[in-house]
Amino acid sequence: MKRRLQQMAELVGARLQGDGSVLVAGVASIASATACDLVFVEDEKYLLPALQSGAAAVIAGEFAASASGKPMLISRHPKLAFARAAQMLRSDRSFRTDEGVHATAIVHSSARLDENAIVEEYAVIGADTEIGWGTRIGAGCVIGRGVKIGPTCLIYPRVTIYAGTVLGEWVTVHAGAVLGSDGFGYVRDPESGHYEKFPQVGRLVIEDYVEIGANTTIDRGALDETRIGRGTKIDNLVHIGHNCRIGENVVIAAQTGLSGSIVIENDVVLGGQVGIGEHARIGEGVMLGGQGGVLPNKVLRGKGVAFWGTPAKPVREYLKQLAALARLGKKR
Numbered sequence: 001m002k003r004r005l006q007q008m009a010e011l012v013g014a015r016l017q018g019d020g021s022v023l024v025a026g027v028a029s030i031a032s033a034t035a036c037d038l039v040f041v042e043d044e045k046y047l048l049p050a051l052q053s054g055a056a057a058v059i060a061g062e063f064a065a066s067a068s069g070k071p072m073l074i075s076r077h078p079k080l081a082f083a084r085a086a087q088m089l090r091s092d093r094s095f096r097t098d099e100g101v102h103a104t105a106i107v108h109s110s111a112r113l114d115e116n117a118i119v120e121e122y123a124v125i126g127a128d129t130e131i132g133w134g135t136r137i138g139a140g141c142v143i144g145r146g147v148k149i150g151p152t153c154l155i156y157p158r159v160t161i162y163a164g165t166v167l168g169e170w171v172t173v174h175a176g177a178v179l180g181s182d183g184f185g186y187v188r189d190p191e192s193g194h195y196e197k198f199p200q201v202g203r204l205v206i207e208d209y210v211e212i213g214a215n216t217t218i219d220r221g222a223l224d225e226t227r228i229g230r231g232t233k234i235d236n237l238v239h240i241g242h243n244c245r246i247g248e249n250v251v252i253a254a255q256t257g258l259s260g261s262i263v264i265e266n267d268v269v270l271g272g273q274v275g276i277g278e279h280a281r282i283g284e285g286v287m288l289g290g291q292g293g294v295l296p297n298k299v300l301r302g303k304g305v306a307f308w309g310t311p312a313k314p315v316r317e318y319l320k321q322l323a324a325l326a327r328l329g330k331k332r
Helices: 005-012 044-052 078-094 315-331
Strands: 015-017 037-041 057-060 072-074 178-181 186-188 195-197 203-206 217-219 225-228 306-308
Touching (some): 005 078, 037 044, 037 078, 044 057, 057 078, 178 203, 203 217, 306 315
Parallel strands (some): 178 217
Antiparallel strands (some): 015 072
16 A cells, blocks of 8 residues: 555654655665655765655655755654654555455354454464454464454464463564463472472463564463563563563563563663573663673662673673773783
């Protein structure tokens, strides 16, 4: 589906400059743009290449207000406006409501699917499942008993969602993710040395506008619930253990591992390969750098403060310690 540039300006909150009847259907880089694409420019030095590109229109900052040659969307935050435009155009393609349930899909008779939901080839939908308007279930997905998936979600192929998991609206789950699996909880018999499985009977709740990367795994609660807050973005190959509570607008980069019963407050940023021990708490707005480590039961606080290292410390303190170690090594 194509959208008129005037409509895109209204949707992303930008000021139109030029012909609003121009149609756009996608987004692209300046180098690869075609006649139906939008491109964006944050730095004035890239404005001329954008204007000379094959793009239909350009999103740019106020520095482009006097430019000519292509229709423009002028925004204080051109990269953000570009991202919003991309989401709108993706929605036009992804949430088609004319495909229905594929003949090879297996849907339990008690499942309740909105008439505009889409279920692709060889997906399996369990008993008492609910799937909302415009949600797409990709090929080969397995959706367990009693799962609830809200409207306009996008579940890519080969995702497995265990029984009782709840997803809000506009949730995106990429291929191979596993949601609601049992947590890693065992009790050791001191006499025999054997490990007995602790009950894993809680649930997993994913709130609205969450995105979950490919091959990420999120465990259900042991007795209560694991919860992922609204607007949180989780990269590929992340593991989140049972009973974790992740706040709103949290960003978690690839290969991060969270043990059980961790609390991550709102607006936290976790870099790649971060490791956090059980029952730790990361305060609101904390930034933890790549390969940083937090020991069990520890608390990190400091809105806007960057932490690094293992055990994690404010980055300035950590760098001072590294410098001191380097000087000590030279003396020896």
